[in-house]
Amino acid sequence: MALKLPIYMDYHATTPCDPRVFETMRPYFTEVFGNAASRNHQFGWEAEEAIENARKQAADLIGASSKEIVFTSGATESDNLAIKGVAEMYYERGDHIITAVTEHKAVLDSCKKLEKRGFRVTYLPVGSDGLISADDIKNAITDKTILVTIMMANNEIGVIQPIAEIGKVCKEKGVVFHTDATQAIGKVPFNVSELNVDLASFSAHKIYGPKGVGGLYVRRKNPRVVLVPMMDGGGHERGMRSGTLNVTGIVGLGKACEIAKQEMPVENERVFSLREKLRKGIMDEIPDVYVNGHPTERLPGNLNVSFAYVEGESLLMGINDIAVSSGSACTSASLEPSYVLKALGVGEELAHSSIRFGLGRFNTEEEVDYTIGRVNEAVNRLRELSPLWEMVQEGVDLSKVQWAGE
Amino acid sequence: MAYSDKVIDHYNNPRNVGSFDKKDPSVGTGLVGAPECGDVMKLQIKINPDTQIIEDAKFKTFGCGSAIASSSLATEWLKGRSVDDALAIKNTAIVKELNLPPVKIHCSVLAEDAIKAAVRDYQQKQTTEEPKAEEAAVNA
Numbered sequence: 001m002a003l004k005l006p007i008y009m010d011y012h013a014t015t016p017c018d019p020r021v022f023e024t025m026r027p028y029f030t031e032v033f034g035n036a037a038s039r040n041h042q043f044g045w046e047a048e049e050a051i052e053n054a055r056k057q058a059a060d061l062i063g064a065s066s067k068e069i070v071f072t073s074g075a076t077e078s079d080n081l082a083i084k085g086v087a088e089m090y091y092e093r094g095d096h097i098i099t100a101v102t103e104h105k106a107v108l109d110s111c112k113k114l115e116k117r118g119f120r121v122t123y124l125p126v127g128s129d130g131l132i133s134a135d136d137i138k139n140a141i142t143d144k145t146i147l148v149t150i151m152m153a154n155n156e157i158g159v160i161q162p163i164a165e166i167g168k169v170c171k172e173k174g175v176v177f178h179t180d181a182t183q184a185i186g187k188v189p190f191n192v193s194e195l196n197v198d199l200a201s202f203s204a205h206k207i208y209g210p211k212g213v214g215g216l217y218v219r220r221k222n223p224r225v226v227l228v229p230m231m232d233g234g235g236h237e238r239g240m241r242s243g244t245l246n247v248t249g250i251v252g253l254g255k256a257c258e259i260a261k262q263e264m265p266v267e268n269e270r271v272f273s274l275r276e277k278l279r280k281g282i283m284d285e286i287p288d289v290y291v292n293g294h295p296t297e298r299l300p301g302n303l304n305v306s307f308a309y310v311e312g313e314s315l316l317m318g319i320n321d322i323a324v325s326s327g328s329a330c331t332s333a334s335l336e337p338s339y340v341l342k343a344l345g346v347g348e349e350l351a352h353s354s355i356r357f358g359l360g361r362f363n364t365e366e367e368v369d370y371t372i373g374r375v376n377e378a379v380n381r382l383r384e385l386s387p388l389w390e391m392v393q394e395g396v397d398l399s400k401v402q403w404a405g406e
Numbered sequence: 407m408a409y410s411d412k413v414i415d416h417y418n419n420p421r422n423v424g425s426f427d428k429k430d431p432s433v434g435t436g437l438v439g440a441p442e443c444g445d446v447m448k449l450q451i452k453i454n455p456d457t458q459i460i461e462d463a464k465f466k467t468f469g470c471g472s473a474i475a476s477s478s479l480a481t482e483w484l485k486g487r488s489v490d491d492a493l494a495i496k497n498t499a500i501v502k503e504l505n506l507p508p509v510k511i512h513c514s515v516l517a518e519d520a521i522k523a524a525v526r527d528y529q530q531k532q533t534t535e536e537p538k539a540e541e542a543a544v545n546a
Binding site for chain 1: 409414417420423425437438439440441442443444445446447448466467468469470471473474519523
C-alpha cells in the first residue's frame with residue numbers, strides 16, 4: 001500500500017473515529033432521533049434503548065455495572081464533576097484533596113478553583129520516571145482528606161501510575177479515589193474492582209469514538225459515592241448530569257468501548273511493536289536521545305523523547321508531514337515548556353527538545369519506517385545547525401557556560 | 407501556527423551556516439540566548455581589516471524555525487556592510503521581512519543582540535594589543 005501523507009502520529013491528542021463506530025452512529029442522526037428522556041412514545045424508547053446498550057458497553061469495558069456510568073460531554077467535564085462534585089458533597093467531612101503535579105489541567109485547575117473556595121490541596125511531586133508511589137499517597141492522607149485524584153496514564157509521557165496500589169491505600173483509609181483514565185481506558189486493561197477506583201473519567205475521542213462525549217464511572221457499592229451535580233436541570237443521569245443526552249455520540253462511545261474491549265490484546269501488541277520499532281530506529285541511529293518517563297510502565301503507543309541540542313518546534317518543522325507534538329515552549333500558547341517534563345526534573349533545555357509520538361490503531365509499519373528516516377534526517381540536519389551541538393563536539397561542558405540570556 | 411513562506415525558505419535553505427575560527431582577530435563572535443530559554447544563536451562576522459567591511463558572516467542557531475530564519479536573514483544582511491551599518495540592523499526590520507507573528511518577536515530581538523555581540527567582540531579584539539588578541543577571543 002502506498003504511503004499516504006501526512007502521517008498522523010498524535011493519538012494522545014485525539015483519534016479518528018473508527019469507521020465501524022461511525023456506521024453504528026449513522027442512523028441516530030436522522031432516523032432514530034428521539035429524546036431518550038421521552039418516556040411515552042416509540043422515538044424516545046428507541047433512543048433510550050440505544051443509550052442503555054451503550055451504557056452496558058462502556059460498563060463492560062471497565063468491569064462496572066451499567067448504573068455506574070454517567071455520560072458527559074467529555075473527560076474535562078467528567079474530571080470537573082468528579083472533583084468538584086465530591087468536594088461539595090463531602091466538605092463537612094474534610095477539606096483536603098490530594099493530587100499530583102503532572103495531572104491534566106482539567107484536574108489541576110479544578111483543584112485550584114477549590115483552593116479558592118477554601119479547600120486545601122496537596123500536589124504531590126513525581127519521581128524522575130514520572131511515577132508516584134502508593135506510599136506517597138498514604139503519607140499525604142490526613143483525617144481531613146476527602147479525595148485522592150491521580151491520573152492512570154499521563155497524556156504527555158504516557159507513564160502509567162500504580163493505580164491498583166493507590167486504590168488499595170484509599171480504600172483502607174476510606175478516602176474517595178478518582179482517576180482521570182482518559183488515556184488509559186480502552187488502551188490498557190482497566191477494571192474498577194481490581195483497581196479499587198471510585199470515580200473514573202474517560203472520553204470517546206481518545207478511543208476511536210466521536211468528540212464531545214465521555215463518561216464518568218461513579219461507584220454505587222462499597223462505598224456508594226454521591227456527587228453534587230455541576231449541571232442542574234431535568235435530572236438526567238440519576239441527577240448527576242442534567243441535559244438531553246447526546247444519543248448519537250453516546251452510541252459511538254459505546255461502540256468504541258465494545259471494539260476496544262474485543263481488540264485490545266491484539267491491538268496493544270501491534271501498537272507496542274510499532275512503538276518499539278520507532279524507538280529503536282531512532283535511538284540506535286542517533287546519539288543523545290532520551291526517553292522521558294518510565295521506560296516500561298507506559299502506554300504501548302507512547303514515545304516521548306528529547307533530542308538534545310535540537311529545539312522541538314524546529315524539529316516539528318523538519319518533519320512537517322508527520323503530525324506529532326512537542327513539549328517545547330514555542331509550541332505552547334504560554335511560551336512555557338511542558339510542566340509535566342519540568343516536574344520530572346528534565347532540564348528545561350531537554351524539555352524544549354521533546355517530541356511526543358502517539359501511535360495508534362491505524363498506524364502502519366511503513367509509516368513508522370518513513371518516520372524514522374525523516375526524524376533522523378531532520379535531527380542530523382538541525383544538529384549541524386546547532387551551536388550547542390558544535391560546542392559539545394568541541395568538548396565544551398554546556399552546564400558550565402555562562403549564557404548571555406540567563 | 408502557520409509560518410510565512412520566507413521563514414520556511416530560510417528554515418529549508420538556511421544561508422551561511424557554519425563557523426569561523428573565533429580566535430581569528432578579523433572575526434567577531436556573538437553567542438546569545440540560553441538553552442533553558444529554547445534559543446541560542448551564534449553569529450560570526452569576518453571583517454576586512456583594510457576596508458572595515460563585513461566580508462562574510464556565518465551562524466548556527468538552536469531554536470525554533472523563526473529563530474533560525476532570523477539569524478539566517480541577519481547573516482545575509484550583514485555581508486557587505488560596515489560595522490556601523492551592521493549596528494543599524496533593527497529587530498523590527500527582521501520582523502517585517504519575515505512576517506513574524508507577535509509571539510516570535512523575541513527571535514528577531516535575539517538576532518539583533520547577536521549582531522551587537524559579534525560587533526562588540528570584534529571591536530574588543532581591535533583595542534587589545536595584538537599578542538593579547540587571542541586571549542580576548544578565548545574569553546569571549
